[in-house]
Amino acid sequence: MNPLELVRARAGTPFTVRFDGREIEALPGRTVAAVLWSAGVTAWRTTRDGGRPRGVFCGIGVCFDCLVTVDGRPNQRACLVPAEPGADIRTQEGTGHDE
Amino acid sequence: MSERRPVLAVIGAGPAGLAATLAAAARGVRVTLIDSGTQAGGQFYRQPAPGLGARRPQALHHQWRTWERLRTGLDTRLADGRVTHLTDHHVCWVERDSSVEGEPVRDDPAAPGFTVHALLGPEQRESVAIRAHGVLLATGAYEKVLPFPGWTLPGVVTAGGAQALLKGGLTLPGRTAVVAGTGPLLLPVATGLAAAGARVVALVESAGPRDFVRRSRSLAGAPDKLAEGAGYAARLLRHRVSVKARHTVLEAHGVERLESVTVAALGPDGRPRPGTALRLPCDTLAVGHGLLPHTDLADGLGCRLDGPAVRVDDEQRTDVPGVWAAGESTGVGGAALSLAEGHLAGRSAAARLHGTAPDPARRTRAARTRTRLRAFSEGLAGAFAPPAHWAELVTDETVVCRCEEVTAGAVREAVGSLGAGDLRTVKLLTRAGMGWCQGRMCESGVAGVAGCAATPARRLPARPVPLGMLAAPTDDPPPAR
Numbered sequence: 401m402n403p404l405e406l407v408r409a410r411a412g413t414p415f416t417v418r419f420d421g422r423e424i425e426a427l428p429g430r431t432v433a434a435v436l437w438s439a440g441v442t443a444w445r446t447t448r449d450g451g452r453p454r455g456v457f458c459g460i461g462v463c464f465d466c467l468v469t470v471d472g473r474p475n476q477r478a479c480l481v482p483a484e485p486g487a488d489i490r491t492q493e494g495t496g497h498d499e
Numbered sequence: 500m501s502e503r504r505p506v507l508a509v510i511g512a513g514p515a516g517l518a519a520t521l522a523a524a525a526r527g528v529r530v531t532l533i534d535s536g537t538q539a540g541g542q543f544y545r546q547p548a549p550g551l552g553a554r555r556p557q558a559l560h561h562q563w564r565t566w567e568r569l570r571t572g573l574d575t576r577l578a579d580g581r582v583t584h585l586t587d588h589h590v591c592w593v594e595r596d597s598s599v600e601g602e603p604v605r606d607d608p609a610a611p612g613f614t615v616h617a618l619l620g621p622e623q624r625e626s627v628a629i630r631a632h633g634v635l636l637a638t639g640a641y642e643k644v645l646p647f648p649g650w651t652l653p654g655v656v657t658a659g660g661a662q663a664l665l666k667g668g669l670t671l672p673g674r675t676a677v678v679a680g681t682g683p684l685l686l687p688v689a690t691g692l693a694a695a696g697a698r699v700v701a702l703v704e705s706a707g708p709r710d711f712v713r714r715s716r717s718l719a720g721a722p723d724k725l726a727e728g729a730g731y732a733a734r735l736l737r738h739r740v741s742v743k744a745r746h747t748v749l750e751a752h753g754v755e756r757l758e759s760v761t762v763a764a765l766g767p768d769g770r771p772r773p774g775t776a777l778r779l780p781c782d783t784l785a786v787g788h789g790l791l792p793h794t795d796l797a798d799g800l801g802c803r804l805d806g807p808a809v810r811v812d813d814e815q816r817t818d819v820p821g822v823w824a825a826g827e828s829t830g831v832g833g834a835a836l837s838l839a840e841g842h843l844a845g846r847s848a849a850a851r852l853h854g855t856a857p858d859p860a861r862r863t864r865a866a867r868t869r870t871r872l873r874a875f876s877e878g879l880a881g882a883f884a885p886p887a888h889w890a891e892l893v894t895d896e897t898v899v900c901r902c903e904e905v906t907a908g909a910v911r912e913a914v915g916s917l918g919a920g921d922l923r924t925v926k927l928l929t930r931a932g933m934g935w936c937q938g939r940m941c942e943s944g945v946a947g948v949a950g951c952a953a954t955p956a957r958r959l960p961a962r963p964v965p966l967g968m969l970a971a972p973t974d975d976p977p978p979a980r
């Protein structure tokens with residue numbers, strides 16, 4: 401059993417996005433976080449001070465732990481931003497701006 | 500004709516906001532329903548993204564009939580134009596028109612209104628201003644998580660967060676999960692994850708059966724809720740979830756991500772019992788210690804708070820004229836209570852905006868439901884509690900403020916050698932609670948570790964706001980009366 405089977409999902413046509421350069425399959429409507437979780441990825445940010453990995457925590461846009469760089473724009477909340485076909489998703493290091 | 504109807508802005512399209520919207524729209528009010536999400540439903544009725552084509556979304560839900568009623572009601576009102584639903588609108592603050600003073604009564608030509616400022620889309624770069632004669636806050640709650648060693652590892656998520664990505668994104672963070680903490684939310688999360696194919700090895704709850712027996716009087720008042728609990732128990736059994744009552748997570752282990760957790764039984768003094776520690780391999784820990792009401796918008800309007808929640812009267816009115824609040828922003832009690840409160844709030848708003856009084860609330864069915872469910876949730880809130888001495892388990896190296904990476908050791912030093920006596924001073928000395936989340940995620944944790952009272956912080960505006968917006972003019976004229 402998986403979540404898609406449980407609700408008998410008949411998803412739209414999958415598309416690909418890139419995560420740190422590698423291609424990942426995405427289903428339409430999923431957020432960046434849901435696409436990454438489905439690909440087995442749980443971390444896509446490193447913290448400013450400790451360089452520690454982070455991913456989703458609250459899942460509803462409150463904690464800002466899931467920040468990620470999408471198409472060159474840092475600090476996007478992966479749990480809110482929908483994944484678009486061809487999106488270039490990158491692990492965000494620190495503030496996401498070159499320092 | 501319809502142009503002359505008063506406008507109510509309902510913020511939040513969860514159970515409370517939807518019930519309020521339908522009640523108000525049925526009583527001659529135009530409603531602008533505003534939510535940051537892409538679809539109506541809120542937390543309880545969070546819907547899968549349409550692109551995922553779920554043909555049986557109810558498999559992840561409870562009380563689906565009620566949802567169908569709300570959904571049909573909303574569709575009818577959207578079609579007849581009585582309700583406008585603004586999705587993807589994050590409200591940052593609501594301001595009262597300062598130009599005019601007085602009660603917002605419809606027949607008063609000088610009636611004051613409100614301006615709701617919202618940012619658009621997940622990126623929140625553009626803003627809009629929405630005008631209304633009255634405002635109804637139905638913004639719900641977010642999860643409280645107390646810190647413990649390893650809680651910042653990827654794979655450790657809030658219980659509600661795991662549920663949100665499951666219901667909305669039809670996805671799981673891993674294959675083997677432990678659900679832990681305290682509170683009624685852990686039950687649907689554990690059974691939901693298990694039904695969706697995760698192996699849920701344990702449900703670790705720090706409250707024990709005795710905590711419920713002591714409150715059996717208030718709990719017995721809601722037999723339907725008790726039956727709901729029994730239903731969860733049966734499902735946990737069916738999915739072979741080991742229920743560990745009066746247990747707590749001591750530590751989450753892993754290097755780059757979660758690999759296992761250590762749990763232990765709690766003794767009568769609320770401390771882990773020596774020799775009971777048990778290591779459970781898992782790649783997901785869904786953890787939560789209850790919910791905290793979203794009160795920022797109310798706070799910004801100057802509404803009085805009662806502890807962590809917005810204070811309301813019998814009609815769900817806040818103490819600011821023209822502002823109502825319903826659902827979990829006024830106290831945490833579950834979806835059924837939110838529905839009842841939303842309904843009462845919508846009725847009151849409709850009557851008051853027309854310059855009349857609602858039918859005496861006490862006699863209505865929704866009011867009785869509200870009384871009963873409030874008593875029940877008070878009983879529950881007393882029974883579910885984190886371990887009495889949880890802060891002792893937070894090692895000095897543990898990060899307590901996730902945003903600013905402030906450790907428990909730094910907080911203790913601020914209190915000890917630097918002499919901070921309250922949460923504000925601790926924050927100023929350590930930067931704990933000063934990051935992106937504005938302290939929402941760490942406030943209870945930092946207060947507990949510091950041994951200070953958790954005073955709800957004023958965070959205005961409710962979201963980090965691009966500077967340009969603070970100066971943006973409101974070009975939208977007030978709605979016609």
Ligand SMILES: Cc1cc2nc3c(=O)[nH]c(=O)nc-3n(C[C@H](O)[C@H](O)[C@H](O)COP(=O)(O)OP(=O)(O)OC[C@H]3O[C@@H](n4cnc5c(N)ncnc54)[C@H](O)[C@@H]3O)c2cc1C
Nearest residue numbers: 511513514515535541542543590638639659826827834837
């Ligand atoms: C993450 C999470 C998951 C949960 N899952 C479950 C569950 O599976 N089962 C269960 O029984 N209970 C669950 N709960 C408990 C839940 O709070 C109640 O069951 C119920 O949803 C409360 O209804 P409500 O209408 O008061 O608030 P909510 O349902 O929380 O609705 C509030 C709405 O307001 C919106 N909102 C908040 N602030 C703003 C803003 N500033 N601007 C615009 N919109 C805003 C939110 O997007 C949301 O749609 C969950 C809680 C959380 C936090």
Ligand code: FES
Nearest residue numbers: 457459461464479
């Ligand atoms: S997971 Fe908390 S903001 Fe995205």
